[in-house]
Amino acid sequence: MEMFESxxxxxxxxxxxxxxxxxxxxxxxxxxxxxxxDERDFLARKANSELYFLRQGITFNVYHDxxxxxxxxxxxxxxxxxxxDEWEHLEAGLTQRIVALNLFLHDVYHDQQILKDxxxxxxxxxxxxxxxxxxxxxxxxxxxxxxxxxSDLIRGADGEYYVLEDNGRCPSGASYLLENRNALKRxxxxxxxxxxxxxxxxxxxxxxxxxxxISPRRDADPVCVLLxxxxxxxxxxxxxxxxxxxxxxxxxGGDLVVLDKFVYMRTTHGLKRxxxxxxxxxxxxxxxxxxxxxxVLGVPGLMQSYRAGNVxxxxxxxxxxxxxxxxxxxxxxxxxxxxxxxxxxxxxxxxLASEEEDMKFILGHLPELVVKAANESGGYGMLMGPSxxxxxxxxxxxxxxxxxxxxxxxxxxxxxxxxxxxxGALSGRHIxxxxxxxxGNEVKIVPGGLTRVALTKDSLIVNSSQGGGSKDTWVLRx
Amino acid sequence: MLSRVANTxxxxxxxxxxxxxxxxxxxxxxxxxxxxxxxxxDRLRGFWxxxxxxxxxxxxxxxxxxxxxxxxxxxxxxxxPRNPNSITSCIGLARENARTVRDxxxxxxxxxxxxxxxxxxxxxxxxxxxxxxxxxxxxIRRSAETFLGIAAxxxxxxxxxxxxxxxxxxxxxxxxxxFIDVTSYLPGGSExxxxxxxxxxxxxxxxRSCGALGAFRSVKRGFDARGVFDFLVFxxxxxxxxxxxxxxxxxxxxxxxxxxxxxxxxxxERETGRLLSDLNFGSTEDAFCIGLHPYLDSLxxxxxxxGEAIFESYVLMPERIQVSPVGDSRSPSAIAxxxxxxxxxx
Numbered sequence: 001m002e003m004f005e006s007x008x009x010x011x012x013x014x015x016x017x018x019x020x021x022x023x024x025x026x027x028x029x030x031x032x033x034x035x036x037x038d039e040r041d042f043l044a045r046k047a048n049s050e051l052y053f054l055r056q057g058i059t060f061n062v063y064h065d066x067x068x069x070x071x072x073x074x075x076x077x078x079x080x081x082x083x084x085d086e087w088e089h090l091e092a093g094l095t096q097r098i099v100a101l102n103l104f105l106h107d108v109y110h111d112q113q114i115l116k117d118x119x120x121x122x123x124x125x126x127x128x129x130x131x132x133x134x135x136x137x138x139x140x141x142x143x144x145x146x147x148x149x150x151s152d153l154i155r156g157a158d159g160e161y162y163v164l165e166d167n168g169r170c171p172s173g174a175s176y177l178l179e180n181r182n183a184l185k186r187x188x189x190x191x192x193x194x195x196x197x198x199x200x201x202x203x204x205x206x207x208x209x210x211x212x213x214i215s216p217r218r219d220a221d222p223v224c225v226l227l228x229x230x231x232x233x234x235x236x237x238x239x240x241x242x243x244x245x246x247x248x249x250x251x252x253g254g255d256l257v258v259l260d261k262f263v264y265m266r267t268t269h270g271l272k273r274x275x276x277x278x279x280x281x282x283x284x285x286x287x288x289x290x291x292x293x294x295x296v297l298g299v300p301g302l303m304q305s306y307r308a309g310n311v312x313x314x315x316x317x318x319x320x321x322x323x324x325x326x327x328x329x330x331x332x333x334x335x336x337x338x339x340x341x342x343x344x345x346x347x348x349x350x351x352l353a354s355e356e357e358d359m360k361f362i363l364g365h366l367p368e369l370v371v372k373a374a375n376e377s378g379g380y381g382m383l384m385g386p387s388x389x390x391x392x393x394x395x396x397x398x399x400x401x402x403x404x405x406x407x408x409x410x411x412x413x414x415x416x417x418x419x420x421x422x423x424g425a426l427s428g429r430h431i432x433x434x435x436x437x438x439x440g441n442e443v444k445i446v447p448g449g450l451t452r453v454a455l456t457k458d459s460l461i462v463n464s465s466q467g468g469g470s471k472d473t474w475v476l477r478x
Numbered sequence: 479m480l481s482r483v484a485n486t487x488x489x490x491x492x493x494x495x496x497x498x499x500x501x502x503x504x505x506x507x508x509x510x511x512x513x514x515x516x517x518x519x520d521r522l523r524g525f526w527x528x529x530x531x532x533x534x535x536x537x538x539x540x541x542x543x544x545x546x547x548x549x550x551x552x553x554x555x556x557x558x559p560r561n562p563n564s565i566t567s568c569i570g571l572a573r574e575n576a577r578t579v580r581d582x583x584x585x586x587x588x589x590x591x592x593x594x595x596x597x598x599x600x601x602x603x604x605x606x607x608x609x610x611x612x613x614x615x616x617x618i619r620r621s622a623e624t625f626l627g628i629a630a631x632x633x634x635x636x637x638x639x640x641x642x643x644x645x646x647x648x649x650x651x652x653x654x655x656x657f658i659d660v661t662s663y664l665p666g667g668s669e670x671x672x673x674x675x676x677x678x679x680x681x682x683x684x685x686r687s688c689g690a691l692g693a694f695r696s697v698k699r700g701f702d703a704r705g706v707f708d709f710l711v712f713x714x715x716x717x718x719x720x721x722x723x724x725x726x727x728x729x730x731x732x733x734x735x736x737x738x739x740x741x742x743x744x745x746x747e748r749e750t751g752r753l754l755s756d757l758n759f760g761s762t763e764d765a766f767c768i769g770l771h772p773y774l775d776s777l778x779x780x781x782x783x784x785g786e787a788i789f790e791s792y793v794l795m796p797e798r799i800q801v802s803p804v805g806d807s808r809s810p811s812a813i814a815x816x817x818x819x820x821x822x823x824x
Contacts, residue, residue: 055589167824229818231578244581266481268792296814377824
């Protein structure tokens with residue numbers, strides 16, 4: 001039987017089919033290919049791709065799981081396809097956004113004009129958990145703070161894309177994007193054929209070019225390293241993967257020493273100077289002299305070297321103020337304020353619990369809203385009103401009242417769906433999109449991004465820690 | 479190369495080598511047991527005891543088991559997670575080290591390591607251990623050899639390779655001496671084992687444990703203690719002999735430092751050079767004069783000193799930096815573990 005025969009797009013925006021059941025034009029060639037596959041063949045290839053992930057060790061550790069089990073990040077072989085028009089629109093919107101976010105960060109850590117002009121209430125910035133006032137006045141190369149941004153995009157029932165959040169500290173997942181493509185190419189080589197899918201290979205190169213661009217040293221080839229918290233971090237696979245693809249060393253805090261405000265790594269032939277650190281450790285842990293005293297992962301004295309301009313960090317210190325979910329609400333205003341442009345990509349409407357009117361609305365509509373803590377990620381610290389129990393709602397009500405600065409609420413957006421293999425058949429599952437934006441000499445966005453999919457029926461939560469999987473993302477050439 | 483990474487390569491190779499050697503040791507002795515008449519439990523204990531002793535894990539064993547029957551010993555050495563030196567534990571540690579330097583391994587090499595790891599954790603492995611142990615050990619050895627083969631054909635001859643070479647050859651030298659030492663623990667000690675018939679069985683078992691039976695036969699006739707000992711310690715050509723291994727360690731150390739052989743630039747080179755000269759100018763006669771066990775014991779102590787000196791010269795670097803590197807990455811503290819996990823995954 002042909003696999004799409006009983007597929008029902010349902011009452012949602014389906015990425016492959018229009019509401020009348022006909023295939024979207026840019027997906028038609030893919031659908032034709034899939035119709036030539038029989039189910040047994042499909043399943044055997046799917047199993048092959050899973051084995052590939054397991055053997056490659058492309059797994060993540062599930063925290064709070066005592067057995068230390070490693071799981072593969074479930075991979076669905078039906079790709080998500082985007083037309084060239086769609087992608088160019090997203091690209092323009094994301095570029096506009098990362099430029100504005102960086103102008104905002106530079107401003108906040110220097111003159112604070114945007115606060116003086118009361119475009120954003122000062123209170124929100126100063127109370128942001130990841131704001132680092134001690135770094136005001138510190139210059140960074142090219143005035144770039146967020147070098148790598150992973151903004152989450154969703155598509156509503158109206159077919160329009162919205163930005164759900166900006167991840168501007170240490171966004172992860174780019175390695176999955178690259179490996180998904182590898183896995184799909186291996187398992188379904190014939191799917192690609194002459195479909196005109198844009199390559200994603202350039203990501204590590206773009207990343208390395210950016211690291212070179214921000215080097216403080218001009219007289220020699222910069223030495224770049226990737227700083228990892230260590231092999232027990234759930235993203236360690238990714239750290240290794242990216243370091244290898246870029247051909248740079250992956251270091252732990254203990255591998256680095258700071259002498260006279262310069263950073264060095266310990267090698268078998270003595271100390272070697274380091275110029276750029278792609279760090280995958282949070283600000284809090286990066287230097288026990290300045291931040292958490294008990295950190296054993298960081299490098300004592302690193303901030304001294306950073307302040308002196310002897311070493312560059314990607315991303316810079318203090319970017320967390322820009323991806324605070326309250327500050328997110330003001331990103332469209334930043335775009336207008338700094339660039340004098342209308343935002344190309346919309347935000348999801350957001351209610352701030354510290355605004356009196358909003359608070360009233362939030363407390364009155366909890367069962368209909370999504371509530372989020374301002375600084376959590378990975379699907380933690382969230383209330384999905386419509387599916388929450390009375391107790392959970394009561395619990396969040398208390399939390400919001402106790403700490404309004406740190407809560408926001410948004411209407412439930414019915415994410416678009418994509419055909420996904422679940423429980424022995426293809427059926428619609430909700431997806432989002434995490435593109436990776438690199439900002440160095442210029443803004444580079446690898447075509448597409450990581451499409452995450454909520455494998456549980458009707459679930460809107462796509463995070464891997466909550467049972468999400470991923471898909472390959474195809475951007476078609478013009 | 480990063481000091482920590484060098485150390486990781488060294489241990490990855492050591493653990494693979496250890497697992498490989500153990501697999502051979504158990505397999506050979508299990509087969510040897512098939513050749514003997516039925517043993518009562520006392521004699522069975524007498525059979526396995528030397529093997530546990532030679533693995534250097536007697537204390538751990540006694541703290542876990544009351545009995546020393548075949549089943550207990552085999553489980554202990556093969557897949558007991560409580561024994562940090564069981565085959566399964568060694569593979570786990572080797573893989574953990576490999577994972578840490580995943581970025582520097584070829585895909586094939588990592589896949590081989592990871593597949594072996596996944597195999598040791600599979601139901602298939604559990605089943606094989608009880609139903610067809612010989613095939614289990616064969617699979618471990620094959621995979622370890624494949625690992626080595628892939629490493630040899632995919633790793634550049636840079637420091638990564640040299641540190642793997644160090645780890646592999648030190649481990650090999652150590653295990654060869656321990657396999658010979660099995661005879662010291664046999665009832666009656668090594669003296670009684672000269673050429674009486676159980677002695678021949680044992681000496682040929684030791685040769686097989688070292689994968690040396692064929693090579694030995696091609697150069698020596700008949701099994702006697704001196705002949706086997708001479709071959710396994712002083713052969714210049716056999717890749718598991720002590721001399722051969724220490725020669726390889728010496729070569730690797732000088733490739734790393736760039737100083738000519740015959741001279742030294744650090745403690746590791748000095749210790750190794752000395753040992754090498756003792757082996758080059760030593761003989762089986764000397765060893766038998768000193769006594770087999772004390773002689774082997776002193777070799778093992780010198781291997782350990784070389785290992786420590788390598789660590790001090792290349793990883794600790796105490797003379798260059800005051801701050802010592804953060805703990806052992808193979809067993810991070812609970813605090814470090816917790817902190818690693820705290821890093822937000824956005």
